[in-house]
Amino acid sequence: MWRDPGVPADSFYEIRPECTDVPVTRFKIKAGKTLSARKWHAAFTPEGYLDIGKTLSRIYRGGVHPSIKGEVWEFLLGCYDPKSTFEERDQIRQRRRMQYATWKEECHQLFPLVGSGRFVTAPVITEDGQPIQDPLVLKETSQAKGLAVHPQYNNSPSSMDAANNLAKVTDKTVVQWLLTLHQIGLDVVRTDRTLVFYEKQENLSKLWDILAVYAWIDKDVGYGQGMCDLCSPMIILLDDEADAFWCFERLMRRLRGNFRCTESSVGVAAQLSNLASVTQVIDPKLHKHLEHLGGGDYLFAFRMLMVLFRREFSFCDSLYLWEMMWALEYDPDLFLMYEMPQSASEKAEGSKGKTKSIRQCGKYEREIVKSGAKNAEAPLPMSVFLVASVLKDKSAKLLQEARGLDDVVKILNDTTGNIDAKKACCGAMKLHKKYLKKAKKP
Template identity: 80%
Template sequence: MIFEMWGDNGVPADSFYQIRPECINDVPVSRFKIKPGKTLSPRKWHAAFTEEGYLDIGKILRRIYRGGIHPSIRGEVWEFLLGCYDPKSTFDEREQIRQSRRLEYARWKEECRQMFPFVGSGRYISSPVITDDGQPIQDPSVLLESNPDKGLVLVPQDNYRSSSIDARNNLEKVTDKRVIQWLLTLHQIGLDVIRTDRTLVFYEKQENLSKLWDILAVYAWLDKDVGYGQGMSDLCSPMIILLEDEADAFWCFERLMRRLRGNFKCTDRSVGVETQLSNLASITQVLDPKLHKHLEQLGGGDYLFAFRMLMVQFRREFSFCDSLYLWEMMWALEYDPDLFWMYEDARRAPTSAESSRGKVKSIRQCGKYERENMRTGAKNSETPLPISIFLAASVLKDKSSKLLHEARGLDDVVKILNDMTGNLDAKKACSGAMKLHKKYLRKAKKT
């Protein structure tokens, strides 16, 4: 990743995320432009902190919604937007938290390495290592290493330190069901890792692919209820690119998953985003009844055609650069100053920022979408709908005419929506979502 100097008005941000030469013609050009005076610049970002380190988050949120974040500071700003740190903490307090979390991640990673030595080795796998009943799959004398350039390579076990997996390769059956389930997911993580953002130069390096695999493997072990699900690699990938330290990237991903882990809770009877799809249907029925009726007649009343949009937060509908721009606008709009304390582990020793808890939060420190929910009472009466649902509704509204006149079946609906990939305007989509949100609240209040 190349960071350039602050450029002229309208500088494209694509150059910060280099595309592999052979993929340039296949990748849509980003619509996100770095605009001095609108985009949150490094200078404006650093000026928002007091001498002690307190951050005026309200001022930052408005700037982000106006023009996004300059790529050179995107990672550190995201840490605040995702609730990793409290704006009312000091530089020293945040550094203490950062070091503590890095140590915690290192402990979890070591725990996983003891169960499977590829974790933390700079390598990753994309072949199964165990059967459903706990029997190791590999030949006792080798481990399979996935190499993106050379395919599968046999690696002698002598190259690795002794660990519990070595014993399993010597035909010792694994009996712990949780360990079996985790080991079963590792090759799927590997398969997804080598398919994630492969147009980027960044992922030509195996060390970056292994970072992504390690974080997802550790998260899958820690999240006992959800584990790993396809799509998580799309959510985690930007964190690896934006934050140099693997532990910091993990914690950013972990905070994002606290918002989205429900998307990956799937059973034989339901999918994780089923409730959101149902809400999208209700919103469309209120705001565009003609389109809703048409979709129902085509057999799409369950809105499963919007599954991918909500599952991975529009990563596939926008170019890489534009999806980051969209995410930060969404998070800025939804920002709640209590976010840090909602996520913070209760066992951590309190800091001086503790004094901010329990007080009535300033509406000025909230995102625009959050403020609207507070004003209308939606925040108090029930869990407010995430802005992503209104973003999906905005996309459908934008394509309403085309869907009504050209869609004669669900295949047509899917094709029309897939044709949008890479051609959507993130700022326009966010503006449309905000307008639909206001309109929906107004109509819902009347009924």
């Protein structure tokens, strides 16, 4: 039987010609498997209601065509309710764009470079609120490194002058925010630098603006390293900056706990602890070996969980992995949970999960609902089982060759570009089923 070999999708995310060491992309656009624009538009009724159930299974089978990824992701991440109309969604979109513009203007008033097409990579303020004069030029030290001044227009000094003429800041919240701006800038210039897309100054500035605004509105978490990797695809897939911001904000609803740090712990430690518990159940021998090597805290998996495998896959494959994972985890009440958390919890309590259409749930979410795990406690995210599946795959090698934590890190680093996203998701699903069964046993 003839099988469609598929068309490479790399042409949608062009790589700079000088970058030759990027991981090879495995994802291919396959007719009949990949969710196409035609199939996607056919899933809507004339009013705009979306049959999300049918769409989820196709995404899991073959991913999403790059031309529609952005709009599909908005549903997968809970920006919109599939049970809404075109008109209702348009109203929500306009309202959100206005909200983003308001927040961005607030940030611009505090630091005029926000929204100017420029950004900083040098500190603008001291911890006690004293402005650091001329943080943008620093010609001798920073331009040599390609840092500090990132002007979009050479003939517009006003915003730069305003940024350099900061008065002493006494509000601790504002100081905290200003302290993060250069760190965001430093991370922005390192993010996806192999892509032609980020050769354009305006795209780098857009990424900086979104992260600066997010750090301002989420004062509890602020900005953390790794957020650039999570936000970058949104800017590439969605043309409107406000739409990209809201897509990122929805993703952060799932992941912000990983970035919440206290003096005694890192947010992602909870997920690492979950990973340890899962590995102990499904591969006790490997868990014991890792503990013996001093890796019982599973810190070697920190990066995989923080940025959802962005470094282990090519850019294109990481997007494929994300959309498969979100399709599998999809909960039809997602939009309601984010927009009206009270209503969502009341609905869950009143129905004990029974009125939720299983057909509208992703496969992973379905398993959780069937097992009753959702009612007992917060279910583990699929990312934990994805990491567990990579460890399981490397179990024999880790047991035979790892004689210290450096060996563990090296073996896992060797997976970069060598993991198949579809196989990893299948492996994670199998381990999840196995874990639910074993965890149930007394």
